[in-house]
Amino acid sequence: MPEIVPEGDPRVRRTRASLRSAVLRLAEERDPDSITVAEIARLAEVNRATVYVHYRDRDDLVLDAMETAIGELAAQAAGCPYREPGPVPAPLVALFDHVGARAPLYRRMLGPYGSARFCARLREVLAAELRVPFTAGSRPPGHDDVPAEIHAGYVAGALVGVVTHWLAEQPPRPAEEIAAATWNLVRGS
Structure with missing residues (x-):
């Protein structure tokens, strides 16, 4: 034993x-x-x-191995000043830099033959991290009538969708460019 x-x-x-x-x-x-x-x-x-x-x-190990990366990515998403107008926030660029630096791994985990458990966990952690600032009122103007947890789930799903699309691009756009497009979408949603 x-x-x-x-x-x-x-x-x-x-x-x-x-x-x-x-x-x-x-x-x-x-x-x-x-x-x-x-x-x-x-x-x-x-x-x-x-x-x-x-x-x-093995799946339990893979998820544990990715947990730190998922946490880093989610912390960057939650660090964006959603309420304030202005240029693309540095945490959003850092989020895409993080993914870009680990592109082969994220591409495999989020691609067509990737891990559904990983994708679900990524959305779950992103939504949980976003829920904190959204509950405190730090979210894009005009959405105060939407419950914070629904808004957080929506933005988490959108971020996973954008990241997945970006990783499939050949060649992928620079992190700053995809972050700017994402910021426009999130702020206008």
Whole structure:
């Protein structure tokens, strides 16, 4: 029976970090559904059984590996000053820079053969992050009659849609250009 190690144990953190890194490197190269637990374990330099000590299955590991990236992306979306007029906010450009820097991975995760669980989790985290400023009144003018949670879900879905479209473009537009188009859509919605 595998040793049960407390969450805060440095060995647990190192092992999970190594597993997350391995799955992200593999997912940049090919469809996440084709990645096996054995390949992840080999790249992370752990034994296959160790993966199952830390994760239920491969999908659980992939989602955990992407959780930090999803959180970073959602924080950028929530940091936009939706109520204020003005130029494209830096957090929105940073959001697209973040995606652009990890384009192969996001392209695979959001593409036609990507992960429905990833897409759903991305929308969920984006909506949750947006709900906070939207509830506090920081959303585009003219939408105060729409419940904040519905508006947050709408903008989250729109952002995922724009990101998915942008990643499919060949070649993709610069991050600043897609951020400006997105800002116009969000502010005018």
